[in-house]
Amino acid sequence: MPINERICDVTRIRNWQDSIPLHYLYTTGIAGERFFKGIMQGKILASRCKRCKESFIPPRIYCVNCYSKIEEFVEVGGRGRVVAVAERRKGRKRIRYAFVRFEGIKGGIIHSIDDDVKVGDYVKPVFLPREKRKGDLSDITFFVKT
Amino acid sequence: MVLKRVGIVGIGYEGFRPSLPDISTREMMFMAASRAYEMASVDPRKDVDTFICCTEDFWEGWSITDEMVPDQIGAAQRPLCTVTSDSINGIANAFMHIQSGLSDVVVVEAHSKVADVVTKEDVENLGLEPLYLRTAGVDVDMLAALEMDYFMRAASVSRANLDELIVLEKRNGLKNQRASYGMVLSREDIDSSESLVEPLKKYDRAEYAEGSVVAVIASEDWIKKRKLDAIYIEGVGWSSTLPWYDGGMVEKAEYVERAFKMARKVAGKSYTAKSFDRVEVDDTYSYKAFQHLFALGLSKEDVVEGVKSGQFNKGGGSMGAGNMIEANGLYRVLEAYTSLENEGGQALVVSWRGQPTATGGVLILSG
Numbered sequence: 001m002p003i004n005e006r007i008c009d010v011t012r013i014r015n016w017q018d019s020i021p022l023h024y025l026y027t028t029g030i031a032g033e034r035f036f037k038g039i040m041q042g043k044i045l046a047s048r049c050k051r052c053k054e055s056f057i058p059p060r061i062y063c064v065n066c067y068s069k070i071e072e073f074v075e076v077g078g079r080g081r082v083v084a085v086a087e088r089r090k091g092r093k094r095i096r097y098a099f100v101r102f103e104g105i106k107g108g109i110i111h112s113i114d115d116d117v118k119v120g121d122y123v124k125p126v127f128l129p130r131e132k133r134k135g136d137l138s139d140i141t142f143f144v145k146t
Numbered sequence: 147m148v149l150k151r152v153g154i155v156g157i158g159y160e161g162f163r164p165s166l167p168d169i170s171t172r173e174m175m176f177m178a179a180s181r182a183y184e185m186a187s188v189d190p191r192k193d194v195d196t197f198i199c200c201t202e203d204f205w206e207g208w209s210i211t212d213e214m215v216p217d218q219i220g221a222a223q224r225p226l227c228t229v230t231s232d233s234i235n236g237i238a239n240a241f242m243h244i245q246s247g248l249s250d251v252v253v254v255e256a257h258s259k260v261a262d263v264v265t266k267e268d269v270e271n272l273g274l275e276p277l278y279l280r281t282a283g284v285d286v287d288m289l290a291a292l293e294m295d296y297f298m299r300a301a302s303v304s305r306a307n308l309d310e311l312i313v314l315e316k317r318n319g320l321k322n323q324r325a326s327y328g329m330v331l332s333r334e335d336i337d338s339s340e341s342l343v344e345p346l347k348k349y350d351r352a353e354y355a356e357g358s359v360v361a362v363i364a365s366e367d368w369i370k371k372r373k374l375d376a377i378y379i380e381g382v383g384w385s386s387t388l389p390w391y392d393g394g395m396v397e398k399a400e401y402v403e404r405a406f407k408m409a410r411k412v413a414g415k416s417y418t419a420k421s422f423d424r425v426e427v428d429d430t431y432s433y434k435a436f437q438h439l440f441a442l443g444l445s446k447e448d449v450v451e452g453v454k455s456g457q458f459n460k461g462g463g464s465m466g467a468g469n470m471i472e473a474n475g476l477y478r479v480l481e482a483y484t485s486l487e488n489e490g491g492q493a494l495v496v497s498w499r500g501q502p503t504a505t506g507g508v509l510i511l512s513g
């Protein structure tokens with residue numbers, strides 16, 4: 001045994017509490033700028049690789065498959081499909097989230113959903129009024145059934 | 147060129163308890179390392195060429211924490227590096243140090259002093275992508291619950307299948323002196339347990355535990371010269387793939403599939419998951435265990451049967467011993483090592499870096 005005596009009396013155990021207040025700015029980048037400007041206009045954009053013809057959400061300026069540079073952004077159709085649902089209950093409040101996928105797009109959006117949305121449902125985003133949008137995902141209030 | 151064989155000659159640990167309040171992180175590492183050195187009959191100040199520590203600053207509550215690693219494992223003024231990932235990646239690096247001829251003896255350490263992290267959920271959530279997940283209000287439990295729901299539908303895995311795994315592993319944990327969370331649990335207990343985020347229940351997620359594991363890894367020449375016994379590393383692989391929410395697979399863990407393929411290539415043998423006497427697989431979440439087992443090429447029937455007959459995680463896995471963050475890989479190696487030392491045979495170790503990653507490692511060991 002490398003330490004011959006261990007403390008058995010918990011009142012003798014000393015510790016010190018500290019916290020680390022950290023604050024960051026996360027740069028949205030070129031693809032994020034396009035995506036979040038789209039959100040402000042009530043559109044969901046995907047990046048599309050010309051070479052392998054695949055589209056991605058979240059969008060990127062490079063292709064994860066072939067590593068080509070991506071310059072094309074396409075608007076996804078008006079509706080997505082719910083493939084997974086999770087629900088947290090806090091008292092009587094239900095906080096529901098879904099993974100929403102879009103036709104022909106790799107990836108998707110995880111966001112809150114209306115109370116009656118189920119897996120398999122087609123959904124569309126409900127945006128905040130234009131003047132209240134900030135250009136991030138909180139501009140979408142939730143997804144509702146189409 | 148024939149590459150050197152690499153073996154584990156000693157493995158020591160301290161802890162495996164929900165909390166170790168009387169010793170500091172560094173003291174815990176010192177105790178685990180001292181035991182491993184005793185077992186391997188090595189003097190770290192003379193016999194070890196390189197040291198590797200698997201650690202993440204946010205779990206330590208201390209940036210550049212690796213700067214504070216050397217002393218307690220006997221590595222002062224010696225070559226040491228940190229691998230910021232699961233400890234299977236640390237072992238993979240040790241393997242390469244030896245095969246490349248850089249070292250004859252390498253020490254790999256990983257630990258969890260997670261009870262000291264007062265706001266664990268803050269560290270967990272800081273791992274989430276900020277622009278597309280955090281701004282949508284997603285946290286780690288929500289993300290896991292969504293993955294679980296998506297996976298269970300895609301792979302036709304039922305609540306009953308998951309319950310069976312949890313009940314069995316908790317019971318296996320009871321037979322393992324190391325496992326703090328071993329217990330007799332019924333399906334009803336799981337059913338009536340707290341729902342974190344539906345469908346994720348309290349028992350679907352392994353509780354955290356504290357501990358340190360240290361492995362002494364050496365070349366076969368050195369092992370033979372010292373006339374030591376060893377458990378040999380036949381293959382090692384690791385991979386990072388696209389997470390499911392970015393378009394990656396959900397029905398099986400692609401990173402495990404790729405890591406297993408790499409490990410088989412390194413071993414030069416066409417193993418299947420059924421070739422092994424012992425399979426230690428990441429089960430930090432109940433559904434992830436299934437996802438990882440499917441990635442090894444096992445069918446649903448194979449997995450369900452294997453769970454029933456207790457083929458996987460005979461020591462209780464993380465459900466029994468707790469989630470030891472970066473030390474999860476080394477914990478599974480310790481379980482496999484103990485079994486191979488006593489019973490011989492071959493073991494497969496599968497590890498995952500944890501939420502929200504799609505990163506994992508695979509190790510093939512022979513006794």
Ligand SMILES: [Zn+2]
Pocket residue numbers: 049050051052053054063064065066067068
């Ligand atoms: Zn491409």
